[in-house]
Every structure is written in structure tokens, then in C-alpha cells.
Amino acid sequence: MISAKSQEQNHLVIASSPHLRSPRTTTAVMGNVLIALLPIVIATAFIYGCRVLLSIAVAAATAILSELLVQKAMKKRQTIQDLSCIVTAIILVLNLPIDFPLWQLIIGTIFAIIVVKAAFGGLGQNFANPAVTTRIVLVSAFASSFAKNTEPLARALLFSNSTPDPGLSASMDSYSSATVLVLLKSGVTPEKLRTLRDLFLGIQKTTAIGETCAIAVILGGLYLLFKKIIKWHIPFSYIGTVAVLSFLFGGFDMQFMLYHLLSGGLLFGAFFMATDYSTSPLTNKGKIIYGISLGILTSIIRFWSNLPEGVSFSILTMNILTPHIDRFTKEKPFGENQQIKDNDRC
Amino acid sequence: MNKSKEVFFQGFIKENPIFRLVLGMCSSLAVSSTMIASLGMGVSVIFVLVLSNIVISSLRKVIPDMVRIPAFITVIAGFVTIVQLLLKAYLLEINNMLGVYLPLIVVNCIILGRAEAFAAKNSVGYAALDGLGMGIGYTIALLSIAFIRELFGFGSLFGFRIIPEEYTILILTLPAGGFLVLGFLMAVWNKLAALQGKPKAELHCQTCPVAGLCGEGLIRLQKTDDVEIKDEYIKSDANIEKPDDSVIYIDGNIKPDTEEETI
Structure with a gap:
């Protein structure tokens, strides 16, 4: 694409890539992500009440303000209108428990925007996903706020055919705050848990808000796939690897596998956080390596560590390894002399 | 003293x-x-x-x-x-x-x-x-x-x-x-x-594992390391018009369109 001006003057202009530019703007991409997040927000607002919306409002306002201030202070171009900070804020809120204290949420949002994003050069240059990193920082900063697991509102339980918890009623007290993954870890057989339909509709106890309603997450993820905002490679290889591994190591139990897929942050992480552009590999081959490694890491943490859930840790680990995956899966430019090694060119 | x-x-x-x-x-x-x-x-x-x-x-x-x-x-x-x-x-x-x-x-x-x-x-x-x-x-x-x-x-x-x-x-x-x-x-x-007039420590693109992949890295490498070579090259090839800005893009834009997606 050579501009009219240089064509007129018969001048050749030499430049490095990118030579082709997509007409899709950052604002449009982020707007589509916001639309994809909408079903999750609506579903969780229905299940937990208005507190979700309050958290999102506080986080979004903090994110916009801190992005504005940090870009002023660093004398960078203002990029608030690209909506990316609002997406970060909403994904962060969906990564936290429902009654997470607001002042801690504000600290977390400021950390996500200023430390994880702006300090590394802003949108597109951050090496780690802001929401995942901030979640891990908040877990180690305010561990007690994560200890309480979120209980769906009573009105959501009306849709459940297993009120309030038949299999567990005998040991209600000891299990009253445990999530499905914690229960599975402590050796409870899947038959004693809530039914899969409950997990699917979102009537489960969870640590984070966003993991509550599996069907809303799947809807949002499919919208992103349909709109070609994300490619299928990462989410499908990630979820597929966890499915295969939990089937193999769960004693070939279909139900055990489905519990591992539908509960916890796997679906939300696979569709919304692992696919972050700047923190995932560029090539399709690299994306599949990334997804499979994510699945293996998540399964290792879930089955053999003393944590019940490992989606955020595996995403952060793989974010750090992404440049190396990129280096090994680099596509050869057409016609390049194969004898010239990588190191000689760089 | x-x-x-x-x-x-x-x-x-x-x-x-x-x-x-x-x-x-x-x-x-x-x-x-x-x-x-x-x-x-x-x-x-x-x-x-x-x-x-x-x-x-x-x-x-x-x-x-x-x-x-x-x-x-x-x-x-x-x-x-x-x-x-x-x-x-x-x-x-x-x-x-x-x-x-x-x-x-x-x-x-x-x-x-x-x-x-x-x-x-x-x-x-x-x-x-x-x-x-x-x-x-x-x-x-x-x-x-x-x-x-x-x-x-x-x-x-x-x-x-x-x-x-x-x-x-x-x-x-x-x-x-x-x-x-x-x-x-x-x-x-x-x-x-x-x-106090002491230059700040700077991380160069060579330390980054994706320096060869990322456009920003390539531009920066040219800017920092090969400044003399690049200038000579441009001078010797007098037919090429040099825009005011040192970064030239193929589509004639002097400044990068950061508004557009560059994945």
C-alpha cells in the first residue's frame, strides 16, 4: 500500500514491517470484548446482586483515572478512548470474590494499569496480562479477602433442583465455604456435589465472580470466536488438554472431567485472559504450544499441588514464556536463505 | 577539598x-x-x-x-x-x-x-x-x-x-x-x-528475546546502533526523499497509526 503522494513522485519508500494494516481499530476490538463480557456481567449481577455492578463501576472509574494520570505523567499519547482500561477493570473484577473490599479493589486496579501496563510501555507492550498479574498480587497481598468463597443469592437457588445442598447436608458446616474444586481435591466423589446442571447455569460456590456461570462464559467466548477477535487455537487446545488430562488422571470418569472443565476459572481464563494479544504467541503453531502448556500446567497445579486452582498461575507463567515460544515458532520469510542463522540476522 | x-x-x-x-x-x-x-x-x-x-x-x-x-x-x-x-x-x-x-x-x-x-x-x-x-x-x-x-x-x-x-x-x-x-x-x-546530569541507565533492545520479531525493536535497533550507517546510506542515495521524521512507513505515513491494530 503505497500512498498517492509517493506514487506521484515515483519514489520508492523503504520501511520495516508491518506493511499491511488491518482496518480494525483497537477501539472496535475492545468494544467487541466488552460485548462478549456482557452476558457474564448480566448473569453474575442476577446471581449475586448489584454488588457486582458497584465493583465494576469503581474499578472502571479507577482504571480510567489512573490511565489518564499516568499517561499525563509519562508524557504519552492519551489512549483512554480505546476502552482497553475498562476491559482490564471488568476482567479484574470478574477475577475477584464478590465481597472483595473496595479499597483493595482500587489498589489492585491502580496496580494493573500503572505497574503491569504503563510501566512496560502501555497497551500492546505489556508482557503479562494485567488482570491475571493483579489477581496474583492481590492474592498474596490480601489473602484473607480471598478466603471467603462467594455464595450465590437465594433467588438464584430457586432454579436449582438441589436446594440447598443435599449431598452435603450431613457435613454442611465443614464444607459450607468450599468450592467444587476444593471438594474434589479433598476426595469427595462427584455424586455428592451439586449437579452439573447447576454448574452450567451458575449456581455454584466459587472464588471468583467470573467463574460462576459457565454458560455465560461460553456464550461470550463463542461471540469472540464468531467475531474473529480471538482464534480458536488457544482456548480449544487449553480446554482440550485439561479435559484429556483430567479424564486420564481422574480414573476415566466422565463426570470428574466435566466438573474440572465447568468449575473454576478454566473457561473464563481460556477465552478471556489467555488470548490477550500482547501476551500470547503470534503464530498458530505457537498458540497451540501455548494452549497445551497452559493445560498441562493447570492440571499439574490442580492435581498435584496444594492449591485447588491454578489457571491464573499457569497463564502468568506462560505469559513470561511467550517471547521464547515466539522465537522458536517464527515463520521463515519466503525466499530466505536457510543457512543464515537467527543470531546472525538479529 | x-x-x-x-x-x-x-x-x-x-x-x-x-x-x-x-x-x-x-x-x-x-x-x-x-x-x-x-x-x-x-x-x-x-x-x-x-x-x-x-x-x-x-x-x-x-x-x-x-x-x-x-x-x-x-x-x-x-x-x-x-x-x-x-x-x-x-x-x-x-x-x-x-x-x-x-x-x-x-x-x-x-x-x-x-x-x-x-x-x-x-x-x-x-x-x-x-x-x-x-x-x-x-x-x-x-x-x-x-x-x-x-x-x-x-x-x-x-x-x-x-x-x-x-x-x-x-x-x-x-x-x-x-x-x-x-x-x-x-x-x-x-x-x-x-x-544531576548523569545519563540514565538504559535497557537496549538486544536484551529482549523478541528484538528480531518486533517492529518497534527493529526501528529502535536502527536508531541506536546504526545511526551513522543509516545516515550515510540515505545521503548516498540522493534520489530518495527523506521525510522530516526519521521513521518512514511504507504507506507514506510519517507517524505510526497506533489507532489501528498492529498484531
Whole structure:
């Protein structure tokens, strides 16, 4: 694409890539992500009440303000209108428990925007996903706020055919705050848990808000796939690897596998956080390596560590390894002399 | 007089051992979670640094070049043992707080580094001044890390509670929080040094694993490394019109369209 001006003057202009530019703007991409997040927000607002919306409002306002201030202070171009900070804020809120204290949420949002994003050069240059990193920082900063697991509102339980918890009623007290993954870890057989339909509709106890309603997450993820905002490679290889591994190591139990897929942050992480552009590999081959490694890491943490859930840790680990995956899966430019090694060119 | 002033003050900002020279990280991250431990560590380091600088500087013509490092280490270890025994005798609490990091002052890079880089080449007076200045710079750095970590991590300063416990941030008391605070204070010190006319430390694109992949990296590599070559190239090829901006894009845009997606 050579501009009219240089064509007129018969001048050749030499430049490095990118030579082709997509007409899709950052604002449009982020707007589509916001639309994809909408079903999750609506579903969780229905299940937990208005507190979700309050958290999102506080986080979004903090994110916009801190992005504005940090870009002023660093004398960078203002990029608030690209909506990316609002997406970060909403994904962060969906990564936290429902009654997470607001002042801690504000600290977390400021950390996500200023430390994880702006300090590394802003949108597109951050090496780690802001929401995942901030979640891990908040877990180690305010561990007690994560200890309480979120209980769906009573009105959501009306849709459940297993009120309030038949299999567990005998040991209600000891299990009253445990999530499905914690229960599975402590050796409870899947038959004693809530039914899969409950997990699917979102009537489960969870640590984070966003993991509550599996069907809303799947809807949002499919919208992103349909709109070609994300490619299928990462989410499908990630979820597929966890499915295969939990089937193999769960004693070939279909139900055990489905519990591992539908509960916890796997679906939300696979569709919304692992696919972050700047923190995932560029090539399709690299994306599949990334997804499979994510699945293996998540399964290792879930089955053999003393944590019940490992989606955020595996995403952060793989974010750090992404440049190396990129280096090994680099596509050869057409016609390049194969004898010239990588190191000689760089 | 002017030189001694410069020797004394360079350890504060321009060549601050922690923030500018990045020496002695291990012990400084370990002890900087509380103000008292940092102060104890800082004073011990000042003591060892001044005395070992004096002794090494006065022996600099006696010590053969081949065995200078073992000789320096022996001198330093002697003073560290003195500090350790003194602390054990009079300030047992601080000794316990510093734990293994007190004897580890022997292998602290700051002390050996100053012995090697300064004391072995300068007269006794300057070496003592350098040790004092560097030691104070180290203590200032430790105390400023510890101020943030103790105030927000434990909610106290020198053990006195200032922020209620439920509003403290646990991660700052952990090593990860130490790294975070260190990074931010390093940025502040870089800024201060830049104000004093010292160039800021810069990370080049070569250190980045994707330097060959990313367009930004390529442009920056050309800008920093091959400036002369590129200029010559453009001059020799006089037919090519050179736009005002040094970065040229194929579609004729002078400035990158960052509004568009560039994945």
C-alpha cells in the first residue's frame, strides 16, 4: 500500500514491517470484548446482586483515572478512548470474590494499569496480562479477602433442583465455604456435589465472580470466536488438554472431567485472559504450544499441588514464556536463505 | 577539598550502591522489611566499609597484585567478625534480626567492590571518605526501601503501629514486594541522577528475546546502533526523499497509526 503522494513522485519508500494494516481499530476490538463480557456481567449481577455492578463501576472509574494520570505523567499519547482500561477493570473484577473490599479493589486496579501496563510501555507492550498479574498480587497481598468463597443469592437457588445442598447436608458446616474444586481435591466423589446442571447455569460456590456461570462464559467466548477477535487455537487446545488430562488422571470418569472443565476459572481464563494479544504467541503453531502448556500446567497445579486452582498461575507463567515460544515458532520469510542463522540476522 | 566533597557525596545518588550500582542485592532485599534491621545492617556496613577501606588503602603498596582478592577478603572478614562479636555482646536483638546476613557482609559486593575499585588505588583519606559516603548511601537506600515496606506491609515504623493491621498489604513484607519497591525506587534514583546530569541507565533492545520479531525493536535497533550507517546510506542515495521524521512507513505515513491494530 503505497500512498498517492509517493506514487506521484515515483519514489520508492523503504520501511520495516508491518506493511499491511488491518482496518480494525483497537477501539472496535475492545468494544467487541466488552460485548462478549456482557452476558457474564448480566448473569453474575442476577446471581449475586448489584454488588457486582458497584465493583465494576469503581474499578472502571479507577482504571480510567489512573490511565489518564499516568499517561499525563509519562508524557504519552492519551489512549483512554480505546476502552482497553475498562476491559482490564471488568476482567479484574470478574477475577475477584464478590465481597472483595473496595479499597483493595482500587489498589489492585491502580496496580494493573500503572505497574503491569504503563510501566512496560502501555497497551500492546505489556508482557503479562494485567488482570491475571493483579489477581496474583492481590492474592498474596490480601489473602484473607480471598478466603471467603462467594455464595450465590437465594433467588438464584430457586432454579436449582438441589436446594440447598443435599449431598452435603450431613457435613454442611465443614464444607459450607468450599468450592467444587476444593471438594474434589479433598476426595469427595462427584455424586455428592451439586449437579452439573447447576454448574452450567451458575449456581455454584466459587472464588471468583467470573467463574460462576459457565454458560455465560461460553456464550461470550463463542461471540469472540464468531467475531474473529480471538482464534480458536488457544482456548480449544487449553480446554482440550485439561479435559484429556483430567479424564486420564481422574480414573476415566466422565463426570470428574466435566466438573474440572465447568468449575473454576478454566473457561473464563481460556477465552478471556489467555488470548490477550500482547501476551500470547503470534503464530498458530505457537498458540497451540501455548494452549497445551497452559493445560498441562493447570492440571499439574490442580492435581498435584496444594492449591485447588491454578489457571491464573499457569497463564502468568506462560505469559513470561511467550517471547521464547515466539522465537522458536517464527515463520521463515519466503525466499530466505536457510543457512543464515537467527543470531546472525538479529 | 573539591575532590573529597565529590568522593563523599557520589555514593548518595550518582553511584548509590543499591539503586545505581545494583550491588549487594541479596542482603538488602532480605533485611529491608523493617526499619530497625535496615538501620542495624546499614551501620554495620558503614563500620566495615570505612575500616576495611582504610586498611586496604594503607596496605595497597604492600599487597601483591596476584593475591589481592584473598588479601582484601581477609581484611574484610576480620572487621565483619568484630562487628558480629560486638553486636552479639551488646545488641543481641539486632544480631538475631539480621541472622545469617550479618556474616554475609564479608562477601557483600559493595565492600569488595569499593576495595577493588577505589581503596586499592587511592590514598587513605579519600578511601575513608569513600567508605563513609558509600556506606551512608547504602543505609539511605535500605532505609527508604524499609520505610515503604514496613509502613504499608506491617503498618508500623520502627515497631510503632501507624496503620491498623487490617489495612496492611501483606505482599510488601515478602521478597516479591521487596523487588517491587526496589524497582520503583530505582526509577526515582535514576531520575535524581538524571537531574544531576548523569545519563540514565538504559535497557537496549538486544536484551529482549523478541528484538528480531518486533517492529518497534527493529526501528529502535536502527536508531541506536546504526545511526551513522543509516545516515550515510540515505545521503548516498540522493534520489530518495527523506521525510522530516526519521521513521518512514511504507504507506507514506510519517507517524505510526497506533489507532489501528498492529498484531
